[in-house]
Structure formats: C-alpha cells, structure tokens
Amino acid sequence: MTAATTFPLAFSATPSQSARAEAEREAILADPGFGKHFTDHMVQVTWTLDEGWHDAEVVPYGPITLDPAASVLHYGQEIFEGLKVYRHADGSIWSFRPEANALRLQRSAERMALPSLPTEDFLESLRQLLAFDKAWVPSAPETSLYIRPFMIASESFLGVRAAQKVDYRVIASPAGAYFHGGVRPVSIWLSTDYSRAGRGGTGAAKTGGNYAASLLPQAEAYRNGCDQVLFLDSVEQKYLEELGGMNIFLVRHDGTLITPALSGSILEGITRESIIRLAKDRGHAVEERPVTLDEWREGVASGEISESFACGTAAVITPIGALKGPDFAIGDVSAPAGALTMSLREELTDIQYGRKPDRHGWLTRLG
Numbered sequence: 001m002t003a004a005t006t007f008p009l010a011f012s013a014t015p016s017q018s019a020r021a022e023a024e025r026e027a028i029l030a031d032p033g034f035g036k037h038f039t040d041h042m043v044q045v046t047w048t049l050d051e052g053w054h055d056a057e058v059v060p061y062g063p064i065t066l067d068p069a070a071s072v073l074h075y076g077q078e079i080f081e082g083l084k085v086y087r088h089a090d091g092s093i094w095s096f097r098p099e100a101n102a103l104r105l106q107r108s109a110e111r112m113a114l115p116s117l118p119t120e121d122f123l124e125s126l127r128q129l130l131a132f133d134k135a136w137v138p139s140a141p142e143t144s145l146y147i148r149p150f151m152i153a154s155e156s157f158l159g160v161r162a163a164q165k166v167d168y169r170v171i172a173s174p175a176g177a178y179f180h181g182g183v184r185p186v187s188i189w190l191s192t193d194y195s196r197a198g199r200g201g202t203g204a205a206k207t208g209g210n211y212a213a214s215l216l217p218q219a220e221a222y223r224n225g226c227d228q229v230l231f232l233d234s235v236e237q238k239y240l241e242e243l244g245g246m247n248i249f250l251v252r253h254d255g256t257l258i259t260p261a262l263s264g265s266i267l268e269g270i271t272r273e274s275i276i277r278l279a280k281d282r283g284h285a286v287e288e289r290p291v292t293l294d295e296w297r298e299g300v301a302s303g304e305i306s307e308s309f310a311c312g313t314a315a316v317i318t319p320i321g322a323l324k325g326p327d328f329a330i331g332d333v334s335a336p337a338g339a340l341t342m343s344l345r346e347e348l349t350d351i352q353y354g355r356k357p358d359r360h361g362w363l364t365r366l367g
C-alpha cells in the first residue's frame, strides 16, 4: 500500500498477534538489562525521492527484509537516536527533551545525505509506538524504556551516491538501572593510537561508522582494565573530545564546570546541554572551550581539578575515578564520587522521573 505524503504523517497500525503475555513481560521487566529485550511493536516509515515520507505504520516487532544490494549494507549510510521514556510515580509516561533528539536526527541526516524527518513526525512516531507498548515502560527505580529511532539507506543500488529509498524505524527496549548497588566511578583509557572522528568528518553525526571506529580502542580499554575509552582531537592529539558514547566534564575546585567546546567532531549530547543549564541555574560558571589533556592531568595533581564525569542518556552522569594511558595513570576508582557530580546527577534524574518540578519544560507526556 502506498499512502500519499501527508503532513503530519498519518499512521496505520497492525497490532501484533504474538504480543507477550503479561507474566512474560513482567518477568523481563524485573531484570531487563540493556538492549537485550524488545517490545512487541515497531514503527516503520518509508521515504523515496519521488514520494517523500509515506506508509507510516506501527507493525509487530520483527526482522527487516533487505535486498543484499541495499546501500546501508555497503556504505553505512545510516543514522540513529537514543532517548528514554520514564514512568512517574502516578503511572504516567514521559520522555526527556525528545524534540532535541528530533533536531539532532535532522542534523545527522543532513551530514549523512539522508532525508530530514520533521520534528512533529518524529514525536508522533514515539507516541504511536507508546500507544501500543506503554506496558513495557518499567517502574522500578532508575529503570526506563530506551527508544531507538534509526534511518537506513534501503535502496538496492551499488553506486556510491545518496540512496533514493530510505527506511525510518523505531524500536524500544526496556532498560534496567545502569548501576546496580549505587553509582560507581569508572576508569577511562586514553586512546593514543586511534581517533574517533576528524576535522570535517562525521563525529558530530550519530551514525554507525563512528561507533564501529570506536570498537577496537574500546577493546583496548577493556584489555587495560578500563571501562571506557577517551578520544583526543585527531589533529594535535592534545585536546579532550569525548568518550565512545558519552561527553565529558571536569570540575574545578571553585565549582566551575569545564567541558570541551563542540568542535564539529564531538556529538552534541542532550545530557551535556541539560547539565550546563542546571549548573548555570545554580550559579556555577561553565566553560565550553578546548581542554587539553595536560590541563586535566596537571589539575588533578595540583588539586585544581576536583571532579570529573561523563554524561549521556544511558548512564545520565557517570563519575570518572581514574584515567589511564600507555605511560601514566591518575586517580583512583575506589575514591568516592564527587559531590557536585552526584548532586547534578540527582537533580537531573529527579526531573526525569517527575520527583522535582520540570521548570524548563523538558518533559513530554507520551502516555
């Protein structure tokens, strides 16, 4: 069926005949882990050069059929988003700044020569999926439903050019508490052999290739006993950029927050921007500027830098306990997490879970 392009998109729905029974769903929600289980439905919308966005549907969750020549399989023309849906104490369901994810998907689309999905259609795709799968939003503390919208080049064509057929999908996966037994500082491995992104590259886009490029250095981090990998700028190998999947902040002893400026090769994190807002609201100075590795190392040694943390949707705020490189190690993962780090984490999660007023209008009700 081909429906003519309408704005906003009109969705049709085919409810799943094999939706999990309540008992099975509850057993999964009791210990969901991360990214292992998926809800009963998914959203799909097709784009073609001739017709634009059309055929918007909610369908049963299941495999995607792709022609072996689909260009995403060869040239990696794809983008994605990641956001969470939270259940509040009264049972209502909310997402955090989803329009910011819509705008980032549009920026990623532009860089990767994919079509732009209007914000209203992005938000409607979330509403539509949640209309069927809201029972999958867990209610235990610090749990959520992780939503993964993505777009792939599905045209069967081996020429290297932007695809003329693209699929947008949304899937969802219940997520358990990131930290079991309390927030734990992580250790960071400094990658000196590999870069995540270069000048003029795709670092600011949320596209699979950036993550593929981070897997080998991430494995190096694990081999060296670290949890996460930190990348420096690819030109001078001197400035902090970000971790494989999180932005980074340092805290000066006077309470100033310091974070690498958006250089074009860093992903513009929504958590990052929210933390900057909350810190400024409290009267903290926030410096967004180039930050050198030496500044961090020397600052920790002199006591000038008192805390550091990573941030992103998955873990919200993760205290950094130690930084290790091929020839140095600073910090100690067994030291307690910084006080400002923990209080910003608490404030942000309190807003997300509806425990504190949403004074910036960051929450959107989805059910």
Ligand SMILES: Cc1ncc(COP(=O)(O)O)c(C=O)c1O
Residues within 6 Å of the ligand: 082, 242, 243, 244, 245, 246, 247, 267, 268, 269, 270, 271, 272, 311, 312, 313, 314
């Ligand atoms: C490379 C990278 N940097 C930063 C972030 C943090 O972004 P956000 O706070 O929007 O989740 C993510 C996670 O999406 C990421 O993958």
